[in-house]
Amino acid sequence: AQRVTQPEKLLSVFKGAPVELKCNYSYSGSPELFWYVQYSRQRLQLLLRHISRESIKGFTADLNKGETSFHLKKPFAQEEDSAMYYCALRPSGAGSYQLTFGKGTKLSVIP
């Protein structure tokens, strides 16, 4: 069975400082990894996925298969980045949309 671990429940950084939200996974196959975000009073929504190799709102994440990690990074934190962030894994295989989520990290950006 797959597992996603987010070691930090809470991460506080100052505005303008770099941010790194950690995510480690265990899965025997070749997974797809995602970051979901939930801003205050909003729904959980997709932030980015590793296969897209895109930067969303200044965030990037690189899948490191050797270290089984998918850390989320942003060079300069903004106040509006304060939110709950969830790392999620989707097993490989067609038609499988079951996502396994980590417990989440609450990011607090201090003005």
Add this chain to the structure above:
Amino acid sequence: DSGVTQTPKHLITATGQRVTLRCSPRSGDLSVYWYQQSLDQGLQFLIQYYNGEERAKGNILERFSAQQFPDLHSELNLSSLELGDSALYFCASSAVAGIHTGELFFGEGSRLTVL
């Protein structure tokens, strides 16, 4: 709002009771997923339906059951409720046709409190 809608938003009930949570997926989405989020826990996958049929099952208790109806809305039935069933229950939907992006669209959740 054509997003995922869940009712009720809040529900308070007693141990031993039975409740039904309802979910309407986004227009056109064929898959519905149910997740449970308990205190200090991440989202735990319960069950997935695709076009009326059960597609995948997670850590869903035998006291819980779900179904998806022809109009694609889904219901999650929780019976013989225990204090530990108190949680936020999320429904999500996805578009399964075409390009499989893997993106789930979540509802706002139904908060169940068992007293």
